[in-house]
Amino acid sequence: TQLLEQSPQFLSIQEGENLTVYCNSSSVFSSLQWYRQEPGEGPVLLVTVVTGGEVKKLKRLTFQFGDARKDSSLHITAAQPGDTGLYLCADMEYGNKLVFGAGTILRVKS
Amino acid sequence: DARVTQTPRDKVTEMGQEVTMRCQPILGHNTVFWYRQTMMQGLELLAYFRNRAPLDDSGMPKDRFSAEMPDATLATLKIQPSEPRDSAVYFCASGLVGSPFYGYTFGSGTRLTVV
Numbered sequence: 001t002q003l004l005e006q007s008p009q010f011l012s013i014q015e016g017e018n019l020t021v022y023c024n025s026s027s028v029f030s031s032l033q034w035y036r037q038e039p040g041e042g043p044v045l046l047v048t049v050v051t052g053g054e055v056k057k058l059k060r061l062t063f064q065f066g067d068a069r070k071d072s073s074l075h076i077t078a079a080q081p082g083d084t085g086l087y088l089c090a091d092m093e094y095g096n097k098l099v100f101g102a103g104t105i106l107r108v109k110s
Numbered sequence: 111d112a113r114v115t116q117t118p119r120d121k122v123t124e125m126g127q128e129v130t131m132r133c134q135p136i137l138g139h140n141t142v143f144w145y146r147q148t149m150m151q152g153l154e155l156l157a158y159f160r161n162r163a164p165l166d167d168s169g170m171p172k173d174r175f176s177a178e179m180p181d182a183t184l185a186t187l188k189i190q191p192s193e194p195r196d197s198a199v200y201f202c203a204s205g206l207v208g209s210p211f212y213g214y215t216f217g218s219g220t221r222l223t224v225v
Binding site for chain 2: 031033040041042043044045048088096097098099100101102103
C-alpha cells in the first residue's frame with residue numbers, strides 16, 4: 001500500500017512570507033494531484049502533475065514534481081490570509097482511485 | 111459552475127440509528143467516490159463507483175456500511191446501526207475518467223455526529 005507523507009504538518013506564517021510544503025511517496029506516483037481544503041468545505045483541485053521534473057505555476061503557487069516521481073513540493077510566494085487552509089497531495093492509483101496524504105495545515109496571519 | 115451536492119449538511123443522531131447520506135454527482139461524470147475525513151485518520155476512501163458499478167468498497171466496514179448508486183444522479187451511503195466512532199465528515203466526489211482527465215470535484219460534505 002502506498003504511503004504519502006506530507007511535511008510540515010502545520011505551518012503558521014505572517015502575510016507576505018514565502019513557504020514550501022512537501023509530499024513524499026513510498027512508491028512512484030502515477031499522477032500526483034494537489035488540493036486545498038478550506039474549513040467546512042471539500043478539497044478543491046489545484047493542479048495535476050504527471051511528468052518527472054515537471055513545474056507548474058498557478059499565480060503565486062509553484063508546483064514541482066521530482067525527477068524520480070516520488071516527491072513533490074508546493075511553494076507559495078508572498079502568502080496571503082486567503083491561502084489559509086489544508087493542503088493535500090494525492091496519487092491516482094490503479095483504477096483511478098485517489099489516495100491522500102495527511103495534509104499540511106497552513107495559517108497565514110495578517 | 112457544476113457542483114457535487116451532498117445532503118444533509120449536518121446530521122446528529124443517536125447511537126444505533128440508521129443514517130443515510132446522499133450525493134448528487136455532476137451530470138456526465140462516470141466515477142463517484144465516498145470518503146470519510148477525521149482529524150486522526152485524514153481522508154479515507156470508503157467506496158467508489160464507475161458507471162454506477164461498485165469498483166472497490168474495501169475501505170468500508172461491511173457489517174454496518176453500504177453504498178449504492180440507484181441511478182446516475184444519486185449515490186447513497188448508509189450506516190446501520192450507527193456508532194459514536196462513525197462521527198466524521200463524509201465527502202462525495204465525482205469525476206469523468208478518460209483522456210484528458212480534469213480531476214475530481216468534491217461536495218461540501220456531511221458532518222455526522224453520533225451521540
